[in-house]
Amino acid sequence: xxxxxxxxxxxxxxxxxxxxxxxxxxxxxxxxxxxxxxxxxxxxxxxxxxxxxxxxxxxxxxxxxxxxxxxxxxxxxxxxxxxxxxxxxxxxxxxxxxxxxxxxxxxxxxxxxxxxxxxxxxxxxxxxxxxxxxxxxxxxxxxxxxxxxxxxxxxxxxxxxxxxxxxxxxxxxxxxxxxxxxxxxxxxxxxxxxxxxxxxxxxxxxxxxxxxxxxxxxxxxxxxxxxxxxxxxxxxxxxxxxxxxxxxxxxxxxxxxxxxxxxxxxxxxxxxxxxxxxxxxxxxxxxxxxxxxxxxxxxxxxxxxxxxxxxxxx
Numbered sequence: 001x002x003x004x005x006x007x008x009x010x011x012x013x014x015x016x017x018x019x020x021x022x023x024x025x026x027x028x029x030x031x032x033x034x035x036x037x038x039x040x041x042x043x044x045x046x047x048x049x050x051x052x053x054x055x056x057x058x059x060x061x062x063x064x065x066x067x068x069x070x071x072x073x074x075x076x077x078x079x080x081x082x083x084x085x086x087x088x089x090x091x092x093x094x095x096x097x098x099x100x101x102x103x104x105x106x107x108x109x110x111x112x113x114x115x116x117x118x119x120x121x122x123x124x125x126x127x128x129x130x131x132x133x134x135x136x137x138x139x140x141x142x143x144x145x146x147x148x149x150x151x152x153x154x155x156x157x158x159x160x161x162x163x164x165x166x167x168x169x170x171x172x173x174x175x176x177x178x179x180x181x182x183x184x185x186x187x188x189x190x191x192x193x194x195x196x197x198x199x200x201x202x203x204x205x206x207x208x209x210x211x212x213x214x215x216x217x218x219x220x221x222x223x224x225x226x227x228x229x230x231x232x233x234x235x236x237x238x239x240x241x242x243x244x245x246x247x248x249x250x251x252x253x254x255x256x257x258x259x260x261x262x263x264x265x266x267x268x269x270x271x272x273x274x275x276x277x278x279x280x281x282x283x284x285x286x287x288x289x290x291x292x293x294x295x296x297x298x299x300x301x302x303x304x305x306x307x308x309x310x311x312x313x314x
Contacts, residue, residue: 005057006037012053014046015039016085023076027067028126030230030273031282032308033076037061040082044152044159044183047081051156051181054079062308063181065128066103069135069233072308074279083130086183095149095186096202100130104137104144108214116189117205118147120213124221126233130182135304136169140217145169146200151176152184159183172237172304226264230273235286236301244301245269248289251296258285283307 009017017039023032037059041047054061061079064070083101089110090097098107104125111119121142125132129144136145145168150161153176168175176182188201221227236244248254248268255265260277263285264270271282290301 001057002036002059005053005059008053009037009039009050012046012049014042015050016042021080023064023067023072023080026064026082027070027072027232028230029067029071029232029277029282031074031277031279032070032072033074033279035077035080037079038082039079040085042085044086044154047083047086047154047183048156048158050081051154055156063130065101065131066126068126068128069131069137069304070306070308071232071279071282073310077308081181083128083183087128091189094189096189097184097186098129099184100128100133100152100182102129103127104129104132111202112207112210115204115207116202117210117213118194118200118202119144120210121217123214123217124225124227129185131306133182133185134174134176135172135306136174138172142200143169145174147187147202149186149188151182151186153177153180154183155180161186224267226266226270226272229264231264231270232305234269234304235271236269236289237304239299239301242299243269247293247297247299247301251289251292253289253292256285256288258282258288261285263289279309 006019009015019037021035021038023035024030039050041050059079061081062077064080064082086099086101088099089102104122104127108119108123121140125137127137132144136143148164150163152159153162190201190203193203194201238244245268253263254268256263259281260274261281262272262274264272271285294300
């Protein structure tokens with residue numbers, strides 16, 4: 001059955017498809033089993049056709065961006081759609097249309113090259129824009145959702161633009177309609193610096209000013225985060241009125257290890273892979289952290305990173 005599906009997928013124009021791909025090499029955690037099918041669409045049309053065939057074959061699949069906020073089971077998954085090659089960007093009618101596979105760093109480079117500022121606080125976040133929107137990534141009071149005008153949602157029936165409402169995004173979360181995936185987004189452009197915390201937009205800014213802001217953000221990250229070690233970024237969301245890293249550190253877990261999975265000595269809300277950490281070691285360490293913090297503080301931490309543990313049919 002899988003070979004028949006593979007053969008059908010191979011016939012789709014603008015689609016690269018391979019079998020038995022190691023997913024650990026596609027994540028910043030360096031953990032994960034194999035994808036029995038690994039699809040890389042080069043266009044929205046190829047993505048739509050791929051989703052149609054997967055739906056017809058009742059094959060579960062997962063969406064992969066830059067793999068930076070992700071823990072994948074060592075058992076692997078049936079099928080993965082990798083959006084890394086869908087990363088075009090164009091400016092038109094007061095908005096920037098960007099495909100979901102574009103990385104945040106790639107968008108920041110575009111802004112520098114074209115004289116726009118506004119997103120510098122997100123420098124150093126290694127995710128793709130699709131993943132960033134899905135979890136409403138943010139830092140230093142800046143959230144990506146505040147800049148989004150529209151989102152292109154794609155499913156096996158086609159694609160359509162969706163205009164977010166106030167309830168679409170919350171802290172490190174989005175409520176994208178079930179059965180759809182983010183394939184592109186429109187980001188607001190402005191001729192002036194936007195006023196107020198919401199409805200943000202990219203605005204004209206001198207390159208040297210943007211570079212200086214990015215330098216300061218990255219300097220802070222280098223000091224406070226274990227950027228030189230494999231990790232998935234912050235593991236837990238900040239509870240209201242508190243910081244997850246502080247609760248973990250004050251519970252005596254900074255530096256605590258379970259096999260090669262270790263609570264970072266530099267930032268207690270990071271779990272780092274010291275070499276050969278696997279899915280179970282990380283999952284068990286997360287459970288230990290949650291239990292200890294709850295015992296010590298009465299606060300139940302909630303996961304921020306995405307976990308691929310079971311197959312899902314969209």
